[in-house]
Amino acid sequence: MNRYTRTGIEGLDAILNGGLPSSSTVLVNGAPGTGKTILGMQFLYDGAQNQNENGIYITFEQFPDQIYEDMRAFGWDIKALERENKLRVVCMSPETLLEQMKLPNGLFDQLVKEINCKRIVIDSLNLFYLGIDDIVKKRSTIYSIRNILRKHSLTSLLIHENSTVVSEEETFVNYVVDGVIKLTLQEQNSIYRKRTLEVLKLRGRKIKEGEHIYRINEQGIHLIPALTMIEDKVVVEERTNITTGIPVLDQYLSGGIPNGTSFIFDTNSKANYSYITASIVTSRILAGEKVLLLLSSLVTVLDIEHLFSLYGVSLKELVKDKKVYFIEHYDRPFPEFYKDTVIHVKDLSDDEFKHFIKDKLDPIFAKGTEDGDKWFVYYDLNTIVSARGKDFVKEYFTEEVAKISSYGMSMVALCNFTEIGAETASFLERTCNGVFQTWVDGNYQYFQLKKSPQGNMSPPLVVENIQSKPFIRLV
Ligand SMILES: Nc1ncnc2c1ncn2[C@@H]1O[C@H](COP(=O)(O)OP(=O)(O)OP(=O)(O)O)[C@@H](O)[C@H]1O
Ligand SMILES: [Mg+2]
Known part of the structure; x- marks a missing residue:
């Protein structure tokens, strides 16, 4: 078995020293618009397209059509991967998902087997909580989700939209998962904004700490690891005709x-x-x-x-x-x-x-x-x-x-x-x-x-x- 699961985001793999631990459950925390959905899809797309690791994207709020449409901007043809049985975008209610996950040979089991699924993204945990009032029940829910994902050896990203108030549940989720990735959007020079990613925890793995800047461009998320002074320059013979060379x-x-x-x-x-x-x-x-x-x-x-x-x-x-x-x-x-x-x-x-x-x-x-x-x-x-x-x-x-x-x-x-x-x-x-x-x-x-x-x-x-x-x- 692979010990690392490459995320498909070059800079992120670099700060993770190779990728996510395979079969781990990782929380992706960020405010609206920080790029959580793009990150999740990039992870699944790279797996299905390049790594021979098929994936499932479960969404509670967005319709698949919207996602296909949004991801086309990055050149990711999600529908084509679905036709090849390498990817599934599934829209269902949190209640149904939970029910089906717990059911032996339920819809979830079948989905995973059908495409030999290795990676999963659940977008988002917040809606899971919405319907549950009782703290104890919330905790047991998140616990069983994590256990089921583990049982299937899925490398999982659980998307979580963070609120300004850190609730007890959030602290608990952070504790239950194997890793936490935080995305933030800050103001810079008043008109431009700076996106940063920080890995807050990752079990059993040495990571490059601190905030790393990322951009969203036509290839998706591009993360630049901080402190990348490169000492050994390689002389490349190739000639370019570009005027500034940049x-x-x-x-x-x-x-x-x-x-x-x-x-x-x-x-x-x-x-x-x-x-x-x-x-x-x-x-x-x-x-x-x-x-x-x-x-x-x-x-x-x-x-x-x-x-x-x-x-x-x-x-x-x-x-x-x-x-x-x-x-x-x-x-x-x-x-x-x-x-x-x-x-x-x-x-x-x-x-x-x-x-x-x-x-x-x-x-x-x-x-x-x-x-x-x-x-x-x-x-x-x-x-x-x-x-x-x-x-x-x-x-x-x-x-x-x-x-x-x-x-x-x-x-x-x-x-x-x-x-x-x-x-x-x-x-x-x-x-x-x-x-x-x-x-x-x-x-x-x-x-x-x-x-x-x-x-x-x-x-x-x-x-x-x-x-x-x-x-x-x-x-
Ligand atoms: N094609 C693109 N090129 C550059 N930036 C883009 C492109 N598409 C989206 N973005 C940026 O990505 C952001 C949305 O990304 P995404 O939908 O992944 O965020 P999110 O964290 O999932 O948001 P939400 O919490 O609302 O679901 C937009 O606010 C926009 O700034
Ligand atoms: Mg989203």
Whole structure:
């Protein structure tokens, strides 16, 4: 016998260290609209469709037609599975169910045998209680349900709509079942809401504790385990043609970052933005563009060489082909190989800096435009702020945005809005065509598209670390 029953929700299986213990009875507790029905159906659908584990969904309130209809949004054809005798959606009253469960060879026994049922969802326990006034009777009822489910070796989810008041019965149910999963919906940023899942108990199983965020998307429930810093990155050879390299971001941008536009990327020191920027820059390179990189104090050319290599881009090749330039504000030693590509600007006054860059790079950009070669510009504005001050940045950035637009190039400029202050930040935001923001809140990093040339915005998306290119996923 299987010791684990995979739930079909990848992230949930991860925090359960493999899945639910087979034949266990687990309570799924949550307020209306938290996704209990979807979770239950996803569990049954995965079992029937992929795990050779057939299932029964018992509902007291919703008609099967409504459920078929709702689940079609996730691409789950429940009716087809019913025709193949892999799934049953049954609508009956709690009284009938209880009666039939207790009856040897009753309807319940027959149903289970008929399809060789391994998984069951009962939606919901609340209605079981409704008809029973007596506490002792309530308890014996829940007890016998659990025992019958166990007798049939069914891995069971008992859905329970929680009220704000924790009653004695609820405490008792929590005690009787093998596990409790709690779903909550909280407010975040006043207009967006955050869904979290917590496993409150699970007998005989080590679990990843705490609240884990989940989203409901077109595949159903997607749960992102908290604290998923992935240390070992795998270099994947596969080439992508996606402009930012980040599929969800491309969707919000209607395909990617358009030529002729400049984006500001507001980051704070705690957030890890290097995969996001590396994905954007290397996607441009893989699409054939050349790059100008203004480095930050924290990042060396060797860091970039390593980071790019994760995305299948060889910085050395770019140097050989004269497809990359660096602007260096810190006079750090560069390996000999890179010498010709580095523009040292540390000792230049503000005016000299502007003219020097202009004289050196404008002809290259102009020639690129003539030849049909595009340059992509990546600036760490924090470097220019600390070297030359805010006022210089405002003026310089405005000119750069105009120039980039006139050459049909594109730019992403990193900037810590908290450090430069609200007034400069809002000026920069207005000047450019698009704004990305990333920040850390609790155990999660978020990303949001706050302005785009297409006029789109995204909600705050969770940044999930993944093992393969682009090493992050926005959920
Ligand atoms: N196709 C979809 N895409 C994204 N979100 C969806 C989709 N369908 C439903 N939802 C979200 O899921 C929620 C409903 O899920 P579900 O019916 O599973 O909740 P529930 O906890 O069973 O609610 P109730 O207690 O009312 O039965 C909706 O409030 C909606 O926010
Ligand atoms: Mg429901």
